[in-house]
Amino acid sequence: MAIFSVYVVNKAGGLIYQYDNYVPRTEVEKTFSFPLDIVLKIHDEKVIVSFGQRDGIRVGHAVLSINGVDVNGKYTAEGKEILEYLKDPSNYPVSIRFGRARLSSNEKLMLASMFHSLFAIGSQLSPEAGSSGIEMLETDMFKLHCFQTLTGIKFIVLADPRQSGIDALLRKIYEIYSDFALKNPFYSLEMPIRCELFDQNLKSALEIAEKAGTFGPGS
Amino acid sequence: MSRQSNRSTDTKKMNSELFTLTYGALVTQLCKDYENDEEVNKQLEKMGYNIGVRLIEDFLARSSVGRCQDFRETADVIAKVAFKMYLGITPSVTNWSPAGDEFSLILESNPLVDFVELPDNHSTLIYSNLLCGVLRGALEMVQMAVDVRFAQDTLRGDNVTEIRMKFIKRIEENLPAGDE
Numbered sequence: 001m002a003i004f005s006v007y008v009v010n011k012a013g014g015l016i017y018q019y020d021n022y023v024p025r026t027e028v029e030k031t032f033s034f035p036l037d038i039v040l041k042i043h044d045e046k047v048i049v050s051f052g053q054r055d056g057i058r059v060g061h062a063v064l065s066i067n068g069v070d071v072n073g074k075y076t077a078e079g080k081e082i083l084e085y086l087k088d089p090s091n092y093p094v095s096i097r098f099g100r101a102r103l104s105s106n107e108k109l110m111l112a113s114m115f116h117s118l119f120a121i122g123s124q125l126s127p128e129a130g131s132s133g134i135e136m137l138e139t140d141m142f143k144l145h146c147f148q149t150l151t152g153i154k155f156i157v158l159a160d161p162r163q164s165g166i167d168a169l170l171r172k173i174y175e176i177y178s179d180f181a182l183k184n185p186f187y188s189l190e191m192p193i194r195c196e197l198f199d200q201n202l203k204s205a206l207e208i209a210e211k212a213g214t215f216g217p218g219s
Numbered sequence: 220m221s222r223q224s225n226r227s228t229d230t231k232k233m234n235s236e237l238f239t240l241t242y243g244a245l246v247t248q249l250c251k252d253y254e255n256d257e258e259v260n261k262q263l264e265k266m267g268y269n270i271g272v273r274l275i276e277d278f279l280a281r282s283s284v285g286r287c288q289d290f291r292e293t294a295d296v297i298a299k300v301a302f303k304m305y306l307g308i309t310p311s312v313t314n315w316s317p318a319g320d321e322f323s324l325i326l327e328s329n330p331l332v333d334f335v336e337l338p339d340n341h342s343t344l345i346y347s348n349l350l351c352g353v354l355r356g357a358l359e360m361v362q363m364a365v366d367v368r369f370a371q372d373t374l375r376g377d378n379v380t381e382i383r384m385k386f387i388k389r390i391e392e393n394l395p396a397g398d399e
Contacts, residue, residue: 011393120396133396150279150286151360152395171280178280182273189272 002160003206004142006173007108010190011152013116015109017193020102021206027064027099028056034092040083045073046101047082062101067094112156119146119154145170153177169209176201235307239333246346256343263345267352268359275357278304286361290386291315293363294322297354297384306330310382320386323370329380337374345369347380354384362390 008017032038038052040063047063064070066085069077076082085091103111119133137144143161147170148154155173157166180198181187187195249259282300287293294312303309308330314323331347345351351367358365364387371377 011395123396148395149276150395151276152393153276171283174276175280178273178277182276 002163002210003166003169004158004160006158006202006206007112007115007154007156008173008177008193009112009116009154009156012190013113014190015112016191017198018105018108018112019199019202021203026056026058026061027097028061029065029095029097030055030057031093031095034089036086040086042074042083047071047074048101049098057098060100061098063096064099064101065097115146115156116154119148147171147174149174163210165209165212169205172205172209173202176205235330236333239330239335242331242349243335246344250341250344256341260343260345260348263348264352264355267349267354268356269352270349271353271356271358272360274305274353275360278357290320290322293358294324294384298324301357314383316385322384324382324384326380326382329373332374332380335374342375345372346374347372350382354382359390362394364388364390 004020004022006017006019006021007015010016038054038057039050040047041050042048049057049059049061051059053059063082066076066082071077071082072079074082076085086094115134122134123131133148134146136146138161140161142158143163143166145157145159145166146154147156147167153174155170155177157170157173159166176198177193180201181193181195182189184195184197187193246259246263249262250256253259253262278301282304284296284300287296298310298312302324308326308328310324310326312322313325315321329347331350335346337344337346347369351369354367355365366385366387368383369381370383371379371381373380
């Protein structure tokens, strides 16, 4: 999975589409008996490991599911508080899955708006006039590529640093957007994109990009 | 008619007569519904506007033209690339105003009005007003406010169809970053 996610941001800076293409490899599910030897605490509405790192369960990992059922923030799916649930010996043995907490959709919205502002700052910092905004952001784990159209829509792709052909992929996503989102008369501009055809075509475009590494002409 | 296969550089052929018939059905239905030529003209322009704001993205995605530096470049791109891409015709750009903010597009042929004759009771109907809306909507999305109107229309007895485009101002709100 060399392309991790795709974000589409509208003119005003709001996130209108988001797709995650990766499976986090660092999820661990284990069965525990009372008492739990891992110290948990609540942080940011999530239950995370604060002490007791072992067997692939690291500090900072969040509780993702209990007994196979995904949790809901700091509550189980049934609405019980997780910490209370785990203090009760009658609930054991219990199977808990730990992993790196995924971003919630609110967090993604916030991060997209923040990126929109940083993008503008990028062009303002430029020593020369008429510079574009941020086109690429690189970290050791991923590269973020951003393409802004003349109409102000931004297409953002997070990919493996070694993945090539992302520019062509961004143009391809622009084409898919102009086809399956805009030509759908029931889609209103600047609103969240909820078009199945857009999803399907985006997924196949990502697959092609990952396999071929690049798009040829006429694809 | 929707494209679900991979796009090649030329578009799938569709019968242009079906297109003419569809547009004709649209205009006649609007005439029946509104019964007032002015109102129909307004509705056509509005519909064109909604088409324009979507069409511009398709145009930019497929043609990869960059931002135009001045209105003359815009006129050239509209006449030589956009009209060619969507209607298969290449109007000529003429009659530039001295200030360089107004020009005319002269269309030799107009695919929308094949086989059409305007009856006498619809003499003020601007049949192809959809095109004005499309141009206005599309340019608004690239931060240009323009006024588009028909100066001459073959359906109303003139020799050629002339669309007059006037640049009003650059839209400064919501400029994409890096475009000052």
